[in-house]
Amino acid sequence: MEDIVKKRIKQVLKGDQSAFEEIVSLYQNRLYQVCYRMLGNRHEAEDIAQEAFIRAYINLHTFDQKRKFSTWLYRIATNLCIDRIRKKKPDTFLDAPVPGTDGLDHYSSLAHDSPLPEEEVEKMEQQERVQYEISRLPDKYRSAIVLRYIEELPLQEISDILELPLGTVKTRIHRGREALRKQMKKL
């Protein structure tokens, strides 16, 4: 797949914008998923994933074609997510917990507002819990945990994406697992 991607990249660099569409199609699910898990909100996830692709397009000439494209793309997306999380912190009106919903905030209620059959609701509740627990992780650990357990990437690749030494990545994952364990003791 990397070969097709490299071919398309060359076409885009020569000025063929339409060649970028295949790149988007190949990576859109992975990128959107990371953004959704990092941000916990569909609208924001789409916003940031879209922004990540646009930045990748604009800065494509800076991509070192000897390296793995997905790593570079993930890096753009995770950096944008972390920026967004940091900017979001001070304004709390949408992030404030909704009373009686076990810590779900207005964002999660915005995300699922259409009625669903009961078994769907049951399944959804567990999924909502997953998202909720991820969102409670400190952002330092969250990016490493999402890349490790949602994207199922090897440690070395996570270290390349986050531009952190392998040891630091391991520490963050260990601490992330410990934080999660403490959050979920009651489970």
Added chain:
Amino acid sequence: MKPCPEEIVQYMHDYLDGEITRRDEQILKEHLEKCPACQEHMDQLSRSVAFLKSASHIEAPEGFSNRVMASLPKERQSAGVRRWFGRHPMLAAAAMFMLLAGLALFSNFNTSDQQLAVSTQPNLVVEGNKVTVPEGETVKGDLVVRNGELHIEGEVEGDVTVINGSKYMASTAVVTGRIEEIDRAFEWLWYTIKSGVKEGLSVFEGPDAGDEEE
């Protein structure tokens, strides 16, 4: 109860990372068998991981890639120009040459716009912006006066050109060559092209022809 060895928790994480050595794994197993607290810790960690992995796969919303493509910056014009240059190198070179030549002529015309300029010939008299060929004197070669008045009372052995100015011929005046007056940019341009071509031709005629003109 004696406290558990510190490295046990590290071994748990090494185990979960799939990076534990045989020896450490053996130590961990033996410890967990006799320590319910650490066993509980390990179970909680494993459950947390399993819980994370139960997260359902999420796909980008419908129409996502179309929206990305629609919001990309428009293909830069410079890219188009570069492509055109790539395809027509000769035309591009010609266009570039014309552009530069035009610019050079134009700037030439502009810079010489204000000041009096006279082709350097001996025995010309210059007073203010009045240039005189005195009576009884002979100027050898072509005479060009720019932004000034030319009074010819003597003799000129060559062409006379007056640019952006005027010319008075006394009854005693003799000009062996052609007389031309130019006062607009377009004509100046035309004149420059004409003389350029003439010079070009004189190159083809060989150095001797050029010497004769001097």
